[in-house]
Amino acid sequence: MSSRRSRSRQAGNNSRITDDQINDLVSKLHQLLPEIRNVHSDKVSAAKVLQETCNYIRSLHREVDDLSERLSELLATTDNAQAAIIRSLLMQ
Amino acid sequence: MDLHNLNPSSLKSRFTTRFLRALTEINARKPIASSSSPREIFQRYRRIKDAADTSMAYSVRSRRTWSKATLWRLRTPSHRRRLASFGRRSSLNKTRTTTTASHRGAVVVQITSRGGGLGVQLEELRELVPGGEAMDLCNLLDETAHYIKCLTTQVQVMRTIANLYSLE
Numbered sequence: 001m002s003s004r005r006s007r008s009r010q011a012g013n014n015s016r017i018t019d020d021q022i023n024d025l026v027s028k029l030h031q032l033l034p035e036i037r038n039v040h041s042d043k044v045s046a047a048k049v050l051q052e053t054c055n056y057i058r059s060l061h062r063e064v065d066d067l068s069e070r071l072s073e074l075l076a077t078t079d080n081a082q083a084a085i086i087r088s089l090l091m092q
Numbered sequence: 093m094d095l096h097n098l099n100p101s102s103l104k105s106r107f108t109t110r111f112l113r114a115l116t117e118i119n120a121r122k123p124i125a126s127s128s129s130p131r132e133i134f135q136r137y138r139r140i141k142d143a144a145d146t147s148m149a150y151s152v153r154s155r156r157t158w159s160k161a162t163l164w165r166l167r168t169p170s171h172r173r174r175l176a177s178f179g180r181r182s183s184l185n186k187t188r189t190t191t192t193a194s195h196r197g198a199v200v201v202q203i204t205s206r207g208g209g210l211g212v213q214l215e216e217l218r219e220l221v222p223g224g225e226a227m228d229l230c231n232l233l234d235e236t237a238h239y240i241k242c243l244t245t246q247v248q249v250m251r252t253i254a255n256l257y258s259l260e
Binding site for chain 1: 108109112113116118119132134136137138139141144145210213216220221229230233234236237239240244246247251254256257258
């Protein structure tokens with residue numbers, strides 16, 4: 001524990017953030033990503049994880065956009081009653 | 093997605109309720125001569141998208157920087173936002189930290205504030221996560237994880253609703 005603290009102090013920066021903490025956070029992120037290519041999941045570099053994270057967030061944004069478009073077209077052709085029906089279905 | 097066993101206190105449930113309510117309101121605003129011009133469809137698309145983002149930001153239990161940033165972005169008119177971001181960006185460049193590389197552990201961490209190492213990806217990430225410009229590294233990574241979790245829930249629910257609507 002003390003070695004971790006002295007190492008981060010040597011880095012000459014904010015000692016509240018340790019390298020291991022960052023490692024943990026990065027691997028936590030890695031586990032959230034869709035594992036399409038499940039290669040050496042314990043040897044992935046932080047840069048790769050961050051890159052994949054950015055790509056994933058972008059694709060999620062795109063999906064939200066597409067779904068919003070789809071919903072806006074669907075709303076144009078359905079009436080209010082159905083929204084109420086769906087809501088009551090889900091509320092049970 | 094199993095809709096019949098929805099836990100009423102889950103994130104998914106809270107989001108679904110809010111979002112459906114918003115959709116009903118948007119639907120009610122439809123003009124009576126409802127020929128859906130492309131412009132109307134675009135307006136509705138914007139309203140639905142903003143409603144989805146807002147609903148999710150409101151549905152998180154512990155208020156996060158990203159959720160607060162989302163709500164602020166959607167409620168503050170753009171001219172006031174532009175003024176605010178000038179001040180924020182100038183004070184940011186002094187607080188980026190530099191960490192030396194760690195050779196222990198499976199993930200090698202090398203973060204600099206100028207290009208190189210992870211700098212570029214971090215910049216990209218900051219732009220993608222709402223409120224990311226003002227977070228330090230630890231918070232950024234933590235918020236990103238939470239943000240991704242909420243985004244996937246949002247997409248799941250929106251997709252289910254769209255499928256339900258298109259069954260007619």
